[in-house]
Amino acid sequence: MAEENSKFLKAYEMASSTDQQFPPDVLLHFYALYKRATEKNGFYIPPTNQGDLRSAFKINALVQVKDLSKKQAEEKYIELVEQHIGEISG
Numbered sequence: 738m739a740e741e742n743s744k745f746l747k748a749y750e751m752a753s754s755t756d757q758q759f760p761p762d763v764l765l766h767f768y769a770l771y772k773r774a775t776e777k778n779g780f781y782i783p784p785t786n787q788g789d790l791r792s793a794f795k796i797n798a799l800v801q802v803k804d805l806s807k808k809q810a811e812e813k814y815i816e817l818v819e820q821h822i823g824e825i826s827g
Contacts, residue, residue, distance in 0.1 A: 773810035
């Protein structure tokens with residue numbers, strides 16, 4: 738379990754420090770999986786302003802991953818990093 742968490746943290750570091758530009762849908766997927774994997778209660782709702790389109794897209798992305806467990810979200814986040822950024826060194 739500690740090894741998996743370490744890999745997740747390395748994936749997060751890679752995603753946070755990359756200079757690569759991603760389409761909005763990929764960024765939202767990164768966002769939703771990270772929030773799902775790290776929120777204590779397992780479901781994060783971003784603060785919204787009335788008519789805030791960005792928040793609506795974030796909420797939609799979060800709803801799409803709501804049925805994943807924290808562990809599944811971590812695994813999918815790692816897969817997404819490896820798919821778009823590169824292999825995570827162990």
